[in-house]
Amino acid sequence: MTPLRVGIVGCGLIGRKRAAALEGDELVACCDTTDASAQALARDYGATVVDGLADVLAVAPDVVVIATPHDQLAGLAIRALEGGAHVLVEKPAGIGTADVDRIAAAAHIAGRRVKVGFNHRFHPAIARLLAEAGSGRFGDVMFARARYGHGGRIGYDREWRMLPAVSGGGEMIDQGMHLLDLYHVLLGPLPVASSLLRTQYWDAEVEDNAVVVLGASADRGAPWGMFHVTWTEWKNLFSLEVTCRTGKLRVDGMAGSYGPQTLWIYAMKPELGPPDVEQITFPADDASWLEEWRHVRAVLQAADDRPLQGDLASARYAWECVESAYAANGYPAPGAAP
Secondary structure (H helix, E strand, C coil), X not given: CCXXXXXXXXXXXXXXXXXXXXXXXXXXXXXXXXXXXXXXXXXXXXXXXXXXXXXXXXXXXXXXXXXXXXXXXXXXXXXXXXXXXXXXXXXCCCCCHHHHHHXXXXXXXXXXXXXXXXXXXXXXXXXXXXXXXXXXXXXXXEEEEEEEECCCCCXXXXXXXXXXXXHCCCHHXXXXXXXXXXXXXXXXXXXXXXXXXXXXXCCCCCCCEEEEEEECCCCCCCCEEEEEEECCCCCCXXXXXXXXXXXXXXXXXXXXXXXXXXXXXXXXCCCCCCCEEEEXXXXXXXXHHHHHHHHHHHHHHCCCCCCCCCCHXXXXXXHHHHHHHHHHHCCCCCCCCC
């Protein structure tokens, strides 16, 4: 098929990961507020450095990747859609449900697709877990629980992620959004049953720890989920467990400093007791960016209107949960004026 023409706005760490994952597609233009970052990315991938999004759109890309701080995501995504491009916008796709709704309205008018950068779905162990949980092999999903965290770095509390006007909030948005996206797949759009947010270590206005329970309290047999995300996990950690009626699935690790990904499949026997155990360890490299881009390419080049995995609906659900937890814990609403 004809290679996709791609523009990138934001040439930092994530923009560079996106460029590296383009495989046979072509990076035609890129821009960044830091000229050195744009020049380095363009040099490495044979692209043209331009002054801004308008100049990116002038070369008629098929897809524009938006990889900027959160307060710029929605506005740039909307302008790219209005310019005729499909969009891959990094999570959380803006600040708050209102931004997600603005992007969705622009996409509808433009007749273009929007993929939200939920790359965690495409880690091989997590992808296999989602497939096993959705296959019906072990019956319905009953509940899920997860722990996800890192410890930051010296000066982390002075970076843009700690500024609510730029980031929209703290750790619940940074890593919690990924878990909310995965839970949206596994459990559906469950409401926030309870939440506890804390700012215990970092000198910041946003939360550095969040514990959330999802589920409808009126139905005792309904599925539920819980997670703890933290910026005070001094040894980086990712662990996700999903319990179905006749089996359990567990993923530990996230590649890189989180360690290699390992999937455990526990198949219960009719008489219960110790389950049959299958352990699968995946390669140590992070293949999620490449697999996510392959999915984007396949959807955009398909003749049908197949769904995107990790779309605006999932981003909106995640923001609904964040807004609910912030309101319940006295943190400012995302996007609220200081």
